[in-house]
Amino acid sequence: MKPAGETLAQHLGCFGELPPEDRAALAELKAEVRDLPRQTDVLRRGDRPTHVVIVLGGLLYRYAVGPGGGRQIHSFYLPTEAPSVESLHLDYVDNHLGAVVHSRIGLFPHDQLHRLIDERPEIRRLLWRQTLVQGAIFREWLARNSTMTAYASLAHLFCEMFTRAQAAGLTNGNSCALPLTQGFVADALGLTAVHTNRTLQALRETGAVEWRSGRLTVKDWPKLQAIARFHPHYLHLRSNPRVRRKH
Amino acid sequence: MKPAGETLAQHLGCFGELPPEDRAALAELKAEVRDLPRQTDVLRRGDRPTHVVIVLGGLLYRYAVGPGGGRQIHSFYLPTEAPSVESLHLDYVDNHLGAVVHSRIGLFPHDQLHRLIDERPEIRRLLWRQTLVQGAIFREWLARNSTMTAYASLAHLFCEMFTRAQAAGLTNGNSCALPLTQGFVADALGLTAVHTNRTLQALRETGAVEWRSGRLTVKDWPKLQAIARFHPHYLHLRSNPRVRRKH
């Protein structure tokens, strides 16, 4: 497997130009690699992390648990993505980070990253930007869960995950791994598992998308995108042919 | 009125210690001050701003307009707050920023702030942190709008706005200005104006809170907080007596 530092460089490269020296500096980062069994947490609310997490394999998710035991999932994290860069500048984390399925993560010590941030403005710029894109995703999820029907919401989630998988180089033709259960999706969309199931069936019948046994297959992207009203500008990806930036 | 640079310093001070030199450096920032009539926009989706906005008076809001014309409000911005710090590192903004009521804003040129960011690590840290706290607020709104009832959601919004007003030094005893219409609140909570109205009446009847003609009065904070299940940790405010951080 590629060293974790290179993976981080690849991820940051999704958001902007990264000079070769900076890329090399990232590649030299030492990361502790750790395996996470499914349904275990890396970070819990209130923790004061000393490392930044990068996903090397599997699937992570960020979530909060409400007083009634209800779980709100804030985001899913594919391999190459970095879910906790923000911990560099917040003294405690305000939600949980766990593994959906058995996963492998890398841990970069804060001090190493802070050194790079101090010395290399481009790395700083892209790390910062990465946290801002996270914020943009949260806003999009807010709008989606607040205003869209279950039907469109589900399609939207599929569009986003597929687009991000594409940016991460994880797609295989028109399909990618998405090892979630319907319960996880329900908690991301703010629905019940029952209704998610029924909505999924409706989506399947359109023939636009298939999602079975942990694998997502986009059979008709324009149709799926139309159902979801999906526009990837909020992901701030560069060099994705599908992304048309407004100038 | 206090110079805009000092206001920015005050705001950043809500999130962490700011050395006197840094505070002085901020205070020397030159800002263009501008008046905004109500219901006008400062930034529109796709813009490439050259300045960072700070609210000096009135009330701003960040929003997106869906394909069906539906408006999702992502946040409100009180005086002293800075809604567009993220534009320093994103090349285009992905939603609109407008004035709810007649407002006054300050505009800091990007290059001036970039200079401070390069030269003053503490300012950089707090500016970055400010953007991360924004992200935390979006996550909280996501969870609120996705999982809470209209009744609790409305209470939650009141709790948040009052707490933020307190941090900004804008409260007067147990009340603060909140010059919104019910339609704005509805679009923030993902409800209709009609249902917002009915929910508001239910909240009024509890005697916990009053919100009339643009002024919010918290008559029973513990009760309101209990209804909303409000915990301010996500605001990452320091030195707010009400904030109990988990260690």
Added chain:
DNA sequence: CGCTCGCTTGATCTCCTTCAAGGACAGTGG
């Protein structure tokens, strides 16, 4: 004085929840 904007109320409809239960499948232990 009339007009617009925002608040309020009523009646009906629907999307989603809740509760309940059956079935498919994998892992485990006898």
Added chain:
DNA sequence: CCACTGTCCTTGAAGGAGATCAAGCGAGCG
């Protein structure tokens, strides 16, 4: 090899939170 168990998916029926449609009212304002 086969019961046993848990997890996930699926389906049905009933109930509720909030949407939608429609209309009246009050206050600020040109």
